[in-house]
């Protein structure tokens with residue numbers, strides 16, 4: 001029997017990209033997936049794909065940037081469907097460009113969705129996860145949680161915050177003896193979902209496929225891993241950055257293409 005069989009899993013931003021693929025793959029493994037998106041049609045389409053794959057799919061509208069709507073959304077979900085076992089905080093946006101040319105509203109929106117929405121969702125559903133036999137909080141961060149991202153500074157800030165939040169909460173739950181709730185932080189490099197169209201991949205970091213990333217996430221969650229990092233060499237960045245003098249690290253970041261990767265961003 002699959003680890004995911006019969007588990008009730010809520011995914012935010014599941015109308016496209018890795019959220020949609022994860023929903024479908026979980027359906028294939030017999031899960032009950034609450035597909036949430038801010039638009040009705042993508043949510044319903046993906047919920048149908050979950051059903052077609054053999055799982056149970058529910059479509060629900062949820063805009064995670066509307067923080068005040070999250071607790072009422074949870075209460076309604078409890079009435080209509082029940083408590084969840086796994087929360088996947090996947091919704092995210094990016095606005096690339098030269099810092100002052102990008103509207104302040106877009107910088108702030110990035111933090112509102114990627115960070116504050118994720119924290120509000122985790123807060124609203126923590127009791128569900130605590131009541132579950134094997135509760136799990138899965139937070140989609142990014143490889144840019146490990147490194148500065150020129151031309152995407154607010155996106156990097158939002159993901160550094162997610163990594164810090166996730167890691168802290170994971171340790172807190174352990175400290176409090178809450179052993180049935182795992183926390184997994186996912187840090188992938190660029191994925192071919194359209195979000196980062198136009199970027200130039202740094203050396204040793206080819207464009208990832210959504211299939212590869214979703215496979216790693218589902219394996220990592222099943223094994224209750226603290227971190228899922230793709231490609232794994234991203235984890236070495238911390239070591240390298242710590243070991244090298246600042247100006248040498250800056251040169252490495254430039255020559256490897258890390259510093260310039262977002263310069264030609266055209267994504268959605």
Ligand SMILES: NC(=O)c1ccc[n+]([C@@H]2O[C@H](COP(=O)([O-])OP(=O)(O)OC[C@H]3O[C@@H](n4cnc5c(N)ncnc54)[C@H](OP(=O)(O)O)[C@@H]3O)[C@@H](O)[C@H]2O)c1
Pocket residue numbers: 012013014015016017018019037038039062063064065066090091092093113140141142143187188189190191192193194195196268
């Ligand atoms: N693609 C990459 O290279 C990459 C790399 C590392 C991490 N990630 C992270 O992976 C996650 C999924 O991204 P993806 O690559 O699959 O791109 P994607 O297809 O654009 O998925 C992002 C999803 O988030 C949804 N969303 C945006 N704002 C929302 C809001 N306020 N409330 C609810 N949903 C909202 C989007 O819905 P709409 O269609 O309505 O906008 C979209 O379905 C994101 O957190 C992203 O930061 C992506």
